[in-house]
Amino acid sequence: xxxxxxxxxxxxxxxxxxxxxxxxxxxxxxxxxxxxxxxxxxxxxxxxxxxxxxxxxxxxxxxxxxxxxxxxxxxxxxxxxxxxxxxxxxxxxxxxxxxxxxxxxxxxxxxxxxxxxxxxxxxxxxxxxxxxxxxxxxxxxxxxxxxxxxxxxxxxxxxxxxxxxxxxxxxxxxxxxxxxxxxxxxxxxxxxxxxxxxxxxxxxxxxxxxxxxxxxxxxxxxxxxxxxxxxxxxxxxxxxxxxxxxxxxxxxxxxxxxxxxxxxxxxxxxxxxxxxxxxxxxxxxxxxxxxxxxxxxxxxxxxxxxxxxxxxxxxxxxxxxxxxxxxxxxxxxxxxxxxxxxxxxxxxxxxxxxxxxxxxxxxxxxxxxxxxxxxxxxxxxxxxxxxxxxxxxxxxxxxxxxxxxxxxxxxxxxxxxxxxxxxxxxxxxxxxxxxxxxxxxxxxxxxxxxxxxxxxxxxxxxxxxxxxxxxxxxxxxxxxxxxxxxxxxxxxxxxxxx
Numbered sequence: 342x343x344x345x346x347x348x349x350x351x352x353x354x355x356x357x358x359x360x361x362x363x364x365x366x367x368x369x370x371x372x373x374x375x376x377x378x379x380x381x382x383x384x385x386x387x388x389x390x391x392x393x394x395x396x397x398x399x400x401x402x403x404x405x406x407x408x409x410x411x412x413x414x415x416x417x418x419x420x421x422x423x424x425x426x427x428x429x430x431x432x433x434x435x436x437x438x439x440x441x442x443x444x445x446x447x448x449x450x451x452x453x454x455x456x457x458x459x460x461x462x463x464x465x466x467x468x469x470x471x472x473x474x475x476x477x478x479x480x481x482x483x484x485x486x487x488x489x490x491x492x493x494x495x496x497x498x499x500x501x502x503x504x505x506x507x508x509x510x511x512x513x514x515x516x517x518x519x520x521x522x523x524x525x526x527x528x529x530x531x532x533x534x535x536x537x538x539x540x541x542x543x544x545x546x547x548x549x550x551x552x553x554x555x556x557x558x559x560x561x562x563x564x565x566x567x568x569x570x571x572x573x574x575x576x577x578x579x580x581x582x583x584x585x586x587x588x589x590x591x592x593x594x595x596x597x598x599x600x601x602x603x604x605x606x607x608x609x610x611x612x613x614x615x616x617x618x619x620x621x622x623x624x625x626x627x628x629x630x631x632x633x634x635x636x637x638x639x640x641x642x643x644x645x646x647x648x649x650x651x652x653x654x655x656x657x658x659x660x661x662x663x664x665x666x667x668x669x670x671x672x673x674x675x676x677x678x679x680x681x682x683x684x685x686x687x688x689x690x691x692x693x694x695x696x697x698x699x700x701x702x703x704x705x706x707x708x709x710x711x712x713x714x715x716x717x718x719x720x721x722x723x724x725x726x727x728x729x730x731x732x733x734x735x736x737x738x739x740x741x742x743x744x745x746x747x748x749x750x751x752x753x754x755x756x757x758x759x760x761x762x763x764x765x766x767x768x769x770x771x772x773x774x775x776x777x778x779x780x781x782x783x784x785x786x787x788x789x790x791x792x793x794x795x796x797x798x799x800x801x802x803x804x805x806x807x808x809x810x811x812x813x814x815x816x817x818x819x820x821x822x823x824x825x826x827x828x829x830x831x832x833x834x835x836x837x838x839x
Contacts, residue, residue: 353482360445361478367438367445371478376453378402382419382426385458389466392458399468401426402453402476404505405446406483415443416467419454424508427467428454434471442475449479449505497822498830513816517824520631520815521588521808524608527630533584533610538573540566540590546790547571549726549772549782550593553603566592569805571729572790574611575758578801579793583613588808599820600750603829606808611758615802616731617741620755621718623804624745625652628716628752628811635815643748643814650716650747658721658739659701662709671701674723674738694778698723698738713746722756728768728784729803730756752811755804762794 364371380399385392392399403421415430432440446452453476456468483505496503503510525535543562545552547569557564570589577585588608597603612619628650632639639651657665664670669683680697684690689707691700701723713719721733722742730740742756759765768784769791775783812824822828 350482354480357447357478357480357482360447364442364445364475364478367442369442369475371475373453373474373476376400376402376474376476378453381423382421383423385426385468386424386466389458389460393460396457398455398457398471400453400455401468403451404479405448405450405452408446408448410444419452419468420505420508422511427461427465428456429459429461429467429469431469434469436472439473446475447479447482449481449483450475451477451479494830497828498833500826513818513824514826516635516816517812519634520812523630523634524627524808525588527627528586528610531584533586533612534582536574536577536582536585536587538567538570538577538587538589540592542567542573544785544787544789546784546787547729548593549728549784551595551782553592553594568593569607570609571803571805572787574609575798575801575803576790576793578611578613579796579798583799584611586610597829599822600810602809602821602825605821605825607805608808609803609805611804612802613799616757616800617720617743617755617802619802620757620804621743621745622652623802624718624753624755624806625650625654625716627806628745628747631811631815641815643817644819646714646748648715648747648814654716654718654745656718656720656743659705659719659723660721662713662719663701663704666709666712667704669704671697671704673736674698674701692778692780694774696723696725698725702726710746710751711749714748716745716747718743718745724768725771727756728772729759729765731759731761731800732764747814750810750813751807752814753804753806755802758798758801758803760794760798760800762791765794766791 361371378400380401382401382403385399385401401419401421403419405417406420406425407418409416413432417428417430418425419428430443452473454468454470454473456470459467459469461467484502529535541564543564545565545568550568552565552568555564555566569591570587574585574587586608588606590604591607592604594603595601610623629639629652632641632650640647640649660671667687669687671680671683674680674697677697680700681691684700684704687704687708689704691703720743721739722730724732724738724740727740727742730742733739733741740756744751745753759768769786772784773786809821809824813821816824818824
């Protein structure tokens with residue numbers, strides 16, 4: 342049947358609904374009960390010789406992807422969670438009732454099969470169906486084609502169909518799960534305690550970002566979805582949980598593109614009595630660990646470029662990086678007019694109240710970030726954009742902070758944590774001034790966190806890694822939506838047919 346003559350989805354749906362009574366008339370429930378399967382498609386294929394020789398019965402369940410009816414015989418392809426296997430139906434093997442049921446089956450239906458393994462004359466491993474039952478009647482037809490850029494939006498919006506049609510999508514998320522398990526194991530084995538902190542917060546913090554705002558009716562309070570767990574994890578440091586980490590869902594009410602989703606997964610870790618060097622070491626080891634889990638190597642090709650994440654990675658200060666890629670030297674950031682002149686020359690926008698450090702960061706964003714392909718760390722960030730980082734001992738305009746980049750994307754952010762409560766209050770007040778000057782991403786003052794710091798927080802290494810971006814690299818994915826099962830999407834156009 343051609344695309345032009347194929348019935349419309351709603352018409353096919355009505356035809357399938359019409360089959361429900363026919364299936365019930367044969368004594369079958371079209372939405373059946375549990376089925377005790379004992380083999381997966383992969384297990385059958387891997388053990389085909391032994392199964393064929395023994396004549397052992399196998400029980401397998403899955404979805405019909407292809408049905409080829411040849412009159413008194415038929416072949417079908419069944420897909421389960423592990424892969425595909427061919428089925429062979431014969432009229433003289435099945436009961437009359439089972440054979441009638443077969444002609445009411447459609448592509449997409451889920452069945453349970455009992456049969457024996459053999460090879461066809463072409464050598465294909467196949468299950469000869471001795472008996473079977475319907476487990477679920479699919480009321481909507483599967484698409485004939487489900488790939489290509491023209492279908493991208495539909496694939497993300499209808500991930501359940503994407504997973505049915507594209508086994509490689511399932512493999513992407515299986516790889517993601519393996520990497521998450523490896524990361525958890527790494528931190529647990531290094532003495533870190535996995536913890537959970539609030540997602541609903543009375544005051545957001547831990548990053549410069551716009552929050553999602555909601556209302557708690559029970560207490561008549563404005564609440565925020567967390568933009569980062571940082572300030573709660575630091576409270577735990579004060580309380581004596583010296584090594585902690587959280588794999589978090591964070592929420593930022595910002596733009597969406599191939600590198601940003603409003604809801605995303607990150608890991609934050611805190612190591613008491615450590616510093617920036619510990620955070621850098623963790624970053625390199627975790628990324629190398631994930632590369633091994635995904636590729637079996639710390640060297641791999643991503644979008645045609647060979648990347649090498651083998652530790653250690655090269656480093657540049659932010660000033661050095663800007664000088665390398667623009668030829669302009671911000672020096673020690675003591676000269677605001679010099680910084681403004683550089684920005685004017687490079688056509689980089691800055692605000693009336695922006696200091697030299699903020700201008701440096703703007704130039705870095707515009708001119709450097711998209712040049713950082715191989716793994717590297719950018720260190721010594723300006724104080725204006727690092728409200729939670731410890732001051733650099735050599736230049737108080739800079740902080741002991743780094744960001745890690747791979748393939749032009751910021752992957753990690755870490756620093757020697759600021760544990761001086763008086764300095765922290767000054768930083769928050771500086772951020773408050775930024776808010777009053779129109780920066781709605783500036784960090785608010787968290788008085789309870791300030792109180793906690795005054796009880797004493799040890800020197801600490803802090804690290805945050807954007808796991809979705811890391812998993813993009815390790816699965817060869819071009820968009821962050823490829824590694825999020827249900828990414829944020831615009832509503833489907835009204836009346837859009839699937």
